[in-house]
Every structure is written in structure tokens, then in C-alpha cells.
């Protein structure tokens with residue numbers, strides 16, 4: 389169905405007719421004829437004019453990044469009681485990549501890799517951003533340098549409407565002089581775990597939908613980061629979701645209800661794309677910043693208060709599972725870094741498929757999204773990852789080139805109650821993964837293709853591969869900066885404030 393005058397203003401989004409255009413007048417008339425009140429109803433009518441997607445249109449990108457959502461915490465991954473019908477829908481309408489890893493087993497560095505396409509150790513972001521003294525004690529900056537090449541800014545400069553809603557944590561609310569998210573290349577944002585005003589956590593989807601609608605009406609492709617709070621602590625759980633799981637014990641009930649609420653908001657956004665008629669030209673990805681959190685020493689459920697998000701239940705309700713992967717959040721084994729990665733792009737990414745083979749990393753997202761958007765990488769910028777557009781589109785491949793590196797801050801020897809939380813470095817190349825302790829004096833080797841759950845340690849059996857990866861790791865470690873570079877220190881560091889060299 390076409391407007392009678394045949395004119396559709398927006399060339400990149402043929403479903404949208406701009407206000408003031410004769411097409412809009414036609415729609416107004418149609419609304420009136422149908423006795424529909426103008427406003428949102430007119431928008432519904434506009435959605436009726438959905439036409440075929442022009443292959444040359446730059447696609448929209450919606451990247452949903454959960455916080456501590458375990459690989460096993462999806463109905464479609466076999467969870468015994470969690471219900472995620474909307475994320476399951478993404479898996480049904482897209483491809484479920486089982487071998488995706490993030491670049492760190494904790495929040496801030498993992499998110500750094502998404503935005504920069506670089507291993508976070510390049511920025512000395514090896515742990516979460518906390519308060520200034522703790523950042524200093526760990527040789528970390530106080531925020532991600534906004535002057536480095538950044539995914540949102542690259543897409544913004546290429547004409548994308550860019551926005552961020554949800555968790556930030558590339559600084560912290562406890563660092564009041566840290567840059568606000570908008571400085572990083574976003575046209576709009578609503579965030580928490582950043583300086584200044586904290587957006588209520590459950591407003592993320594509404595804000596995203598409003599921005600998406602506005603971008604569509606303006607005829608601009610959009611890049612939206614929807615970085616949801618769930619299931620990080622505190623659990624801000626609502627009764628209407630708790631009532632869905634009456635037979636579960638309290639902590640399981642809280643966990644399931646929290647995920648159900650997150651899934652419902654994701655569903656609202658997916659339905660919104662449908663109403664706008666832009667789902668076919670939108671790449672939607674669901675993933676998580678690291679594996680599920682667990683108490684090292686389980687104790688009774690308690691209430692807690694978080695300065696960024698408010699009051700809720702503590703990690704007594706952190707019941708996430710990893711689908712058999714070893715370790716949890718903060719471990720360099722796959723339980724800490726192997727997370728869900730489901731991608732839907734109708735007609736471009738196969739529906740209802742599983743890729744259990746291709747090793748995709750969060751550092752691949754920047755080059756992948758830029759290629760999808762038809763945008764060149766900035767001059768002189770070398771991503772640590774590669775574009776995975778071929779893999780997304782069904783060309784599965786085994787093993788990994790170029791190598792992936794991880795750096796974390798783990799105790800050695802491993803704490804008694806956390807036997808898999810001793811790795812401070814890791815490297816993955818081809819089909820081998822080597823995990824090392826702080827000074828690289830202890831290593832373990834796994835054939836990550838044959839043994840994706842890291843059940844069999846094989847360094848003694850494969851000394852040559854062990855030595856090769858050990859050397860690769862040493863060389864990488866030696867190339868890392870000794871201290872953070874850039875204007876990345878809070879004034880609160882006082883006399884210890886560091887300066888750009």
C-alpha cells in the first residue's frame with residue numbers, strides 16, 4: 389500500500405513519511421476517515437506502509453547487552469525454570485552463536501572492548517570502575533578515555549542516530565567529574581553507573597523506543613546500545629513478575645522474576661520495531677557483558693543499597709548458570725567469558741540456526757558493525773578483532789585467527805571456594821586456549837574446539853603449543869602500557885593525579 393501521491397520522503401526508511409509532507413496529510417486524512425485520533429494512532433497507520441527494504445539502506449543496529457546474564461539463563465538454552473519468550477523469539481528468528489566470548493569476565497573492561505574494538509588491557513581497564521582510591525590502587529584510570537576511536541562516534545559521524553540506554557560503567561557515579569556518556573558519541577542517552585543523574589533502571593526500553601521512533605521518523609539509521617541492568621545486583625524485582633513463579637523458592641523466584649521483567653522489556657522493543665515496520669532492516673543482538681555472578685561463600689538473602697540504582701536484593705539471589713562452562717563471573721574460564729550471543733537480521737542472518745563453531749569476540753563487534761553500516765574504520769586505527777559479517781551470515785568457521793587476549797586481576801593461588809578464579813591472563817589462537825596466573829608461572833592449555841567446556845588440561849601433552857602461546861602472551865603483556873594514558877584521572881586523585889605523558 390502506498391500513499392496516493394506516491395511520495396515517501398525518507399529514502400532510507402521507506403515506511404516513514406515526514407511531518408509536513410503531502411504524504412502526512414494523506415495519512416492525517418486517512419486517520420480522520422478511520423476516526424483515529426492523531427498522534428500515536430497516526431504512527432500505527434504509517435506502519436501499514438511498510439515496503440520492501442532497500443538493500444542499499446544502512447541497517448539499524450540494536451545491541452542489547454545484559455549485565456551478568458549467564459549462558460544457561462535462557463529458556464532456549466535449556467534453563468529449568470527461567471522463562472525468556474522474547475529472547476527465545478530472537479533465537480527462533482535469528483542465529484544463536486554458542487561460542488561468543490567477551491573480552492573480560494567483569495563489567496567495565498568488557499564494555500570497553502565493545503566500544504573501542506580493543507582489548508581493554510590497552511587502557512589499563514582490567515577491573516570494574518570503583519571509587520578513585522580503589523581505581524588508583526589497581527593502576528586503573530577513572531574512566532574510559534573519550535578521545536580514542538569509539539564505535540558510537542564512528543557511526544554517529546557516518547550519519548547514524550546514536551543512543552545509549554542503561555548501564556554505563558565506563559566511569560562510575562562515585563566519580564562526579566567523569567565524562568557523561570554523551571561525550572562518547574551518543575546523540576542521546578539515559579544511564580546509570582555514570583556521573584550525574586542516574587536513569588531509573590527500568591526506563592531503558594521506553595527511552596530506547598522513543599529514540600528509535602524519532603530516528604525512523606527522521607529517516608536516519610540508528611545505533612542503539614540497550615545495556616540492561618539485569619540480572620546484576622541489586623535485584624529490583626516487581627511483584628507482577630514474582631507472581632509468575634509461585635512454586636519456586638524465594639531466591640530462584642527473585643532470579644526468574646528479574647529475568648522475566650528484562651525479557652518483557654526486550655519484547656516491547658521488538659514489538660516496537662515490528663510496529664514501525666523496520667524489523668527487517670534492523671540487526672538485533674542479545675548478549676551479556678560477562679558470566680553469572682555467584683557468592684563465593686553462600687549466605688542468606690539480604691537487602692542492599694546501590695548508589696546508582698537503589699535498593700534491592702543482594703547476590704543471595706544470584707542463581708545464574710553457565711550451561712556447563714567452568715567458573716562464573718570474574719573467571720577467565722568459559723563460565724566467566726562465554727555468554728549468550730543471539731543475532732537476528734531477517735533475510736541476512738539465517739533464522740532458527742545454531743552456530744556452535746565460530747569463535748566470535750566482543751572486539752569483533754566494532755569492525756563488524758562498521759562493515760554492516762558501510763563505514764570505513766578511522767585512519768590509522770587497527771582493531772584487535774575482525775569483521776565477522778561472513779560468520780553472521782552463515783559461513784561458520786572453526787578456530788580463531790587473529791589471537792584473542794585477556795587480562796584480569798585474579799588471586800594466585802586460587803581462593804579455596806573459587807577454584808576456577810585464578811587466571812590473570814589468557815590467549816586463544818587457532819584451536820588452543822592458554823590460561824596463566826599473574827606472573828605466567830602457572831599455565832593450563834585447552835583445545836577449545838574439541839573441548840569447549842575446558843574439561844581436559846593438555847599442556848603436558850602439547851608442550852610445543854604451550855610454549856608458543858606462552859611466548860605470545862609474554863610478548864603481548866610486554867606491549868601493554870605500564871600506566872593509564874590520557875586525561876583519564878579524576879581531580880579527586882589530588883597530588884597523585886597523573887598527567888598525559
Ligand SMILES: [Ca+2]
Nearest residue numbers: 455456495677
Ligand atoms: Ca557485569
